[in-house]
Amino acid sequence: GYENDADRDNLGGVIALIAGQESDPLQKGDLVAKRFIRAEKTGDRETLLEVMGKIGDDSKLPLLRQALTDGEPVLKEAAVRALCGWPNDTPFFDVMAVAETPGNPTQRVLAIRGAVRMIGLNPYRSPEGAVLQLKRCLEWADRPEEKIAVLGILPTFASPGGLELALRLENDPQVGKEAALAAEKIRTTLQK
Numbered sequence: 380g381y382e383n384d385a386d387r388d389n390l391g392g393v394i395a396l397i398a399g400q401e402s403d404p405l406q407k408g409d410l411v412a413k414r415f416i417r418a419e420k421t422g423d424r425e426t427l428l429e430v431m432g433k434i435g436d437d438s439k440l441p442l443l444r445q446a447l448t449d450g451e452p453v454l455k456e457a458a459v460r461a462l463c464g465w466p467n468d469t470p471f472f473d474v475m476a477v478a479e480t481p482g483n484p485t486q487r488v489l490a491i492r493g494a495v496r497m498i499g500l501n502p503y504r505s506p507e508g509a510v511l512q513l514k515r516c517l518e519w520a521d522r523p524e525e526k527i528a529v530l531g532i533l534p535t536f537a538s539p540g541g542l543e544l545a546l547r548l549e550n551d552p553q554v555g556k557e558a559a560l561a562a563e564k565i566r567t568t569l570q571k
Contacts, residue, residue, distance in 0.1 A: 407434045407436060408431065408434050408436025408438060408439040409436075411427055411430050411431050411434060411436075411439070412431070412436075412439050412442055414427055415427040415428065415431070415442060421451060421453055421454065424454055424457075425453050425454060425457040426457075428442075428443060428446055428454060428457040428458050428460075428461050429457050429460055429461050431443060431461050432460060432461025432462065432463075432464045432465055433461075433464065433466075435465050435466035435467060437467075437469045440462075440469065440470055440473070443458045443461055443462055443470070443473075444458075444473060446458035447459070447462075447473070447477070455486075456483070456485070456486060459477055459486045459489055459490060460489060462474050462477070462490075462493065463477075463489045463490055463492065463493025463494075463496075464493065465493075465497070467497075467500060468497040468498075468500045468501050470497075471494065471497045471498075474490050474493045474494045474497060475490070475494050475512070475515070477489075477490035478490035478491045478493075478494050478515075478516065478519050479515070479519060484521075487519065488522065488524075488525060491516050491519055491520055491525045491528075492525060492528060494512070494516050495513065495516055495525070495528045495529055495532055496528075498512055498513060498516075498532060498536075499532045499535060502535060504536065506536040506537060506538035506540075506541065507538055507540055509535075509536035509541075510533070510536055510538055510540040510541045510544060511540070513529050513532065513533060513536070513541075513544070514540075514544055516529050517529050517544070517548075523553035523554050526548070526551070526553065526554045526557075527554055527557050530545065530548065530554060530557045530558055530560075530561040531557070531561070533545055533561045533565065534561055534564035534565050534568065537564070537565045537568035537569055538565075538569075539569070541561075541565050542562055542565045542566060542569065545558050545559075545561040545562035545565060546558070546562050549562065
C-alpha cells in the first residue's frame with residue numbers, strides 16, 4: 380500500500396509523466412493498460428485507472444467501462460473520475476449513464492459536472508441537442524453548484540429552448556441570479 384494519498388498521487392503523476400514522454404499516443408495508453416492488467420493491488424489499479432483518464436486514449440475506454448461494473452467500489456469511483464476528466468467528449472454517454480443512475484451521490488455529482496464539461500468541449504454541437512442534454516443534467520442536479528455549471532455553459536448554445544430553460548430557473552432562489560444572467564446572454568446572442 381501507500382503511506383498516504385500523496386504517495387498514490389505522486390505515483391500517478393510519475394506514470395502520467397512517463398507515458399507523456401511517449402510520442403505515439405496509442406503507446407501511452409498501452410503502457411498504462413498493461414500495468415493495470417498486471418497490477419494486483421487495488422490501490423495500484425485505482426491509480427492506473429485515473430492515469431488512463433489523464434492520458435485519454437479512446438482505445439482504453441473498454442477497461443474503464445469494465446471497472447464501472449466491477450464489484451470493487453474504489454475501482455468504480457476511479458473509473459468514474461477518469462471518465463469524467465477525459466480530455467474529449469468520447470465517453471459522454473458513459474458519463475451520462477452514471478449521472479442518471481441513482482446511488483452514490485459523489486459519483487453522480489462528478490458525472491453531472493463531467494457531462495456539462497463535455498457538452499462545452501464541442502461548441503459545434505447543435506444548440507437544440509446541447510440544450511436537451513443540459514436539461515437532463517439539470518433534472519439530475521440536486522445542488523446549486525451543478526445547476527450553475529449548466530447555466531454557465533447554456534449561453535454557448537443560444538437557442539429559444541436554451542432561453543426558455545434559463546427563464547424557468549430565474550425564480551429558483553438558489554440560482555436565480557445566474558439564470559437571469561444566462562437568459563440575458565442568450566437574448567443578446569439571439570438578437571444578433
